[in-house]
Amino acid sequence: MHPELLHLGPIVLPSYGAAMGLAFVLAILLLRRRAPRFGVDQETAVDMGIWLILAGLLGSKLLLLVVDGPGYYLGSFAGFVDLFRVAGVFYGGLLGALVAAIFFVKVKKVPFLAFADAAAPAVALGQAVGRIGCLMAGCCWGETCSKPWAITFTEPLAHERVGVPLGVPLHPTQLYESAGLLALVGLLVWFGKGRLPGRTFSLYLVGAALLRFVVELFRDDPRGTVPGMGLSTSQGIAIGLFVLGAAIWAWGSRRAAAPAEA
Numbered sequence: 001m002h003p004e005l006l007h008l009g010p011i012v013l014p015s016y017g018a019a020m021g022l023a024f025v026l027a028i029l030l031l032r033r034r035a036p037r038f039g040v041d042q043e044t045a046v047d048m049g050i051w052l053i054l055a056g057l058l059g060s061k062l063l064l065l066v067v068d069g070p071g072y073y074l075g076s077f078a079g080f081v082d083l084f085r086v087a088g089v090f091y092g093g094l095l096g097a098l099v100a101a102i103f104f105v106k107v108k109k110v111p112f113l114a115f116a117d118a119a120a121p122a123v124a125l126g127q128a129v130g131r132i133g134c135l136m137a138g139c140c141w142g143e144t145c146s147k148p149w150a151i152t153f154t155e156p157l158a159h160e161r162v163g164v165p166l167g168v169p170l171h172p173t174q175l176y177e178s179a180g181l182l183a184l185v186g187l188l189v190w191f192g193k194g195r196l197p198g199r200t201f202s203l204y205l206v207g208a209a210l211l212r213f214v215v216e217l218f219r220d221d222p223r224g225t226v227p228g229m230g231l232s233t234s235q236g237i238a239i240g241l242f243v244l245g246a247a248i249w250a251w252g253s254r255r256a257a258a259p260a261e262a
Contacts, residue, residue: 001135001136001137001138001153001154001155001158002015002136002155003015003016003136003137003138003155003157003158003161004157005018014137015133015136015137016133016134016136016137016139017133018133019129019130019132019133019134019136020129020130020133022129023125023126023127023128023129023130023133024053024126026122026125026126026129027049027053027122027123027125027126028046028049028050028053028122030121030122030125031045031046031049031118031119031122032045032046032049034118034119034121034122035115035118037118038114038115038117038118039111039114040110040114040115040118044108044110045115045118045119047108048101048104048105048108048110048115049119049122051100051104052097052100052101052104052119053097054100055096055097055099055100056093056094056096056097056100057088057093057096058096059088059092059093059094059095059096059097059099060088060089060090060092060093060096061088061092062092062096063088063089063091063092063093063095063233064088064089064092066092066224066233067089067222067223067224067233068222068224089233089234090127090130090234091212091233091234091237091238091241094123094241095237097123101115101116101119111197113197113198113201113248114197116198116200116201117192117195117197117198117199117200117201119201120188120192120200120201120203120204121185121188121189121192121200121204123204124181124182124184124185124188124204124208125181125182125185127177127178127181127208128177128178128179128181128182128185129178131174131175131177131178131181132174132178134174135151135172135174135175135178137158137161137162138153138155138158138159138161138162138164139162139164139221140173140174140219140221141153141164141165141170141173141174141219141220141221142170142171142172142173142176142218142219142220143170143171143218143219143220144168144169144170144171144220145169145170145171145172145218146169147171149172150169150170150171150172151169151170151172151175152166152167152168152169152170153165153166153167153168153170154166154167162221163221163222164221170220171218171219171220173215173218173219176215176218177211177212177215180211180215181208181211184204184207184208184211187203187207188200188203188204188207191203196252196253196255197252198248198249198251198252199249199252201245201248202245202246202248202249202252203245203249204245205241205242205244205245205248206242206245206246206249208241209238209239209241209242209245210238210242212234212235212238213235213238213239213242216232216234216235216238219232
């Protein structure tokens, strides 16, 4: 675990920031490569992708304020600085990007499902790389674990910044999710060839939601809760995204079956 990849005097390169930078670059490159297959101009796809990343960053910070409460982050200058330093909540970023996508597809006159199908594996790839950044920073840690693959954090700086327990074997939940997302990338790239509009996107929503719901069972960091449901905030959002993905899949199936029935 290395929260900082480089620290030379006032120059600091946080590992999470480096991982997220790499995640964004890889996601944009994959999106650019896939876009023509779905009838989306490459430069338009890249332009939209950059705007969606910015919207995602904003959304991740907003959901962080909802989950952790705005008191610390907005109550002092140090807290406000930390708001820009910490990762935020991924699902807030995803929801922010989805809202921005709805706006930008109208501005750019791009079919929403075509762009979503092109972008789905890129988003999953970015998530997978981002989780490696979580592991290096020490955030999103798991419950205590007695399995041979348990990991133990020892870096005091990580404990100081994110509160990860030190010297305790924990489930490597970051690696669980990263490995699952990489498998999902492969499935989406393979499955998306010649499929109906919306199928790749819906499969991403369903697959990523199932994966996140299960991984949350092994996590032990503060994540907020859904009142009265005994679920973490991320699990509640995962259920909603699963339902959305299933609905898009069902809609596409009915649409495909309509001509045959006619």
